[in-house]
Amino acid sequence: MSLRRFDSTVPFLREGYAFASSLCDTWDTDIFTTRMLLQPVTFIRGEEAAGLFYDGDRFTREASVPPNVQHLLQDKGSVQALKGEDHHRRKAAFLSLMDGDAMRRLGDLFDEEWADTLGALPGPRRIVLHDFAREVLTRTAVRWAGVPPESTDVRRLTNELGMMIENVAKFGPANWYAQLRRRGTEKWAAGLIEQVRAGELDPSPGTALSVFAHHTDFTGERLSAEVAAVELVNILRPILAVARFIVFAAVALTHHPQWRDAFAAGDERDLEPFVQEVRRYYPFFPAVPGRVNEPFSWNEHRFDRNDLVILDIYGTCHDRRLWDDPYSFRPERFRGFSWDEHPNTLIAQGAGRHSENHRCPGEWSTVELLKHAVRQLASSTMTIPAQDLSIPLNRFPTLPRSGFVFHYTGQPGSDI
Numbered sequence: 344m345s346l347r348r349f350d351s352t353v354p355f356l357r358e359g360y361a362f363a364s365s366l367c368d369t370w371d372t373d374i375f376t377t378r379m380l381l382q383p384v385t386f387i388r389g390e391e392a393a394g395l396f397y398d399g400d401r402f403t404r405e406a407s408v409p410p411n412v413q414h415l416l417q418d419k420g421s422v423q424a425l426k427g428e429d430h431h432r433r434k435a436a437f438l439s440l441m442d443g444d445a446m447r448r449l450g451d452l453f454d455e456e457w458a459d460t461l462g463a464l465p466g467p468r469r470i471v472l473h474d475f476a477r478e479v480l481t482r483t484a485v486r487w488a489g490v491p492p493e494s495t496d497v498r499r500l501t502n503e504l505g506m507m508i509e510n511v512a513k514f515g516p517a518n519w520y521a522q523l524r525r526r527g528t529e530k531w532a533a534g535l536i537e538q539v540r541a542g543e544l545d546p547s548p549g550t551a552l553s554v555f556a557h558h559t560d561f562t563g564e565r566l567s568a569e570v571a572a573v574e575l576v577n578i579l580r581p582i583l584a585v586a587r588f589i590v591f592a593a594v595a596l597t598h599h600p601q602w603r604d605a606f607a608a609g610d611e612r613d614l615e616p617f618v619q620e621v622r623r624y625y626p627f628f629p630a631v632p633g634r635v636n637e638p639f640s641w642n643e644h645r646f647d648r649n650d651l652v653i654l655d656i657y658g659t660c661h662d663r664r665l666w667d668d669p670y671s672f673r674p675e676r677f678r679g680f681s682w683d684e685h686p687n688t689l690i691a692q693g694a695g696r697h698s699e700n701h702r703c704p705g706e707w708s709t710v711e712l713l714k715h716a717v718r719q720l721a722s723s724t725m726t727i728p729a730q731d732l733s734i735p736l737n738r739f740p741t742l743p744r745s746g747f748v749f750h751y752t753g754q755p756g757s758d759i
């Protein structure tokens with residue numbers, strides 16, 4: 344279906360996350376074509392569309408987003424810009440970082456950094472959770488990645504990584520400044536890679552710094568220090584981005600206190616379903632764009648080489664055909680959920696199989712960090728002052744307007 348209106352940029356900015364799914368619902372379709380910034384774009388949504396979008400190399404991410412967005416997110420030379428065997432090889436390096444032991448270490452480091460960062464705050468502790476969680480996560484990410492914490496000013500790094508996320512949908516000076524700061528971060532990361540290669544630093548095997556410093560491509564060549572640095576930043580930056588989900592989890596614990604009570608009492612049977620529901624319910628990545636590699640047809644629509652296609656992530660995570668009462672927060676729906684059977688339904692971080700396509704290799708780490716954060720939040724004594732917890736759907740990326748403020752009054756048994 345083709346929309347009659349000339350261009351949809353303004354309606355998209357006005358309606359935000361709900362733009363594509365509201366049109367799909369109105370026209371009872373999973374596909375429509377319109378224009379964005381005067382360019383023809385086809386939106387697709389739903390389980391089948393997600394399977395199609397993540398099916399092998401049907402779509403490339405190359406030239407699918409404006410350069411100012413690409414530079415702030417994955418950047419040139421990164422795993423996301425690769426195709427075919429090159430992509431599989433680099434992706435395997437990312438996936439090698441995510442085994443069970445590495446996840447346990449990540450969770451332990453997070454708990455340590457949470458306690459230390461909290462302990463270092465002057466009282467009375469009025470905390471903006473988004474800022475606090477970003478600092479905890481940066482400290483965690485640096486140590487988990489094998490980077491010596493003394494090699495960086497963590498506050499500055501938090502600020503730089505945060506700018507890459509906050510300014511991604513902005514044009515003009517804010518975006519340019521964030522790009523400039525990103526160059527600085529990449530230079531610092533390239534310096535670390537070179538120090539490892541020169542034998543001046545010896546990160547533990549299996550950490551991101553060690554893996555990317557030594558990773559080779561098909562020709563047996565090591566990655567350039569610049570590309571290895573881009574990949575190191577592609578571990579650090581998205582770990583900090585988990586702060587948004589932590590804030591959303593705090594909102595969910597506030598609005599649905601029965602979960603908080605259960606977790607505080609040590610009943611963790613539904614901890615994982617709770618975290619999955621946070622990832623499904625709250626708005627994070629609205630959509631993911633790609634360009635057609637080879638022509639094909641789907642749903643009576645012909646896709647030509649280079650066509651721009653956008654998969655509606657938010658709409659698929661709220662698709663009534665997949666989720667009963669999708670706008671209700673109900674962790675129970677994830678009890679006994681089988682990923683193998685449903686890889687294209689909870690697509691907050693991509694669809695299909697991780698090793699075969701661009702699905703996010705950080706999903707396990709996101710879930711692990713969220714579980715630890717929910718435990719921390721549920722077990723601390725906090726009061727939540729009056730504030731605006733509404734989440735605007737027309738801001739990218741979005742957050743509760745207040746950033747989630749709380750007054751921390753200690754943990755049972757702690758003297759903080």
Ligand code: HEM
Pocket residue numbers: 404422423424434437577578581582584585586588627628631691692693700701702703704705706708709
């Ligand atoms: C904070 C929550 C996160 C969200 C919402 C998120 C979302 C996504 C999405 C939607 C994609 C697929 C992009 C595409 O198909 O082109 C992706 C890819 C990727 N993510 Fe995440 N992610 C998150 C956390 C993480 C974490 C914690 C890491 C690393 C530790 C990570 C590393 C990556 C990388 C390297 C890719 C590119 C994979 C490839 O091209 O094969 N992400 N992410």
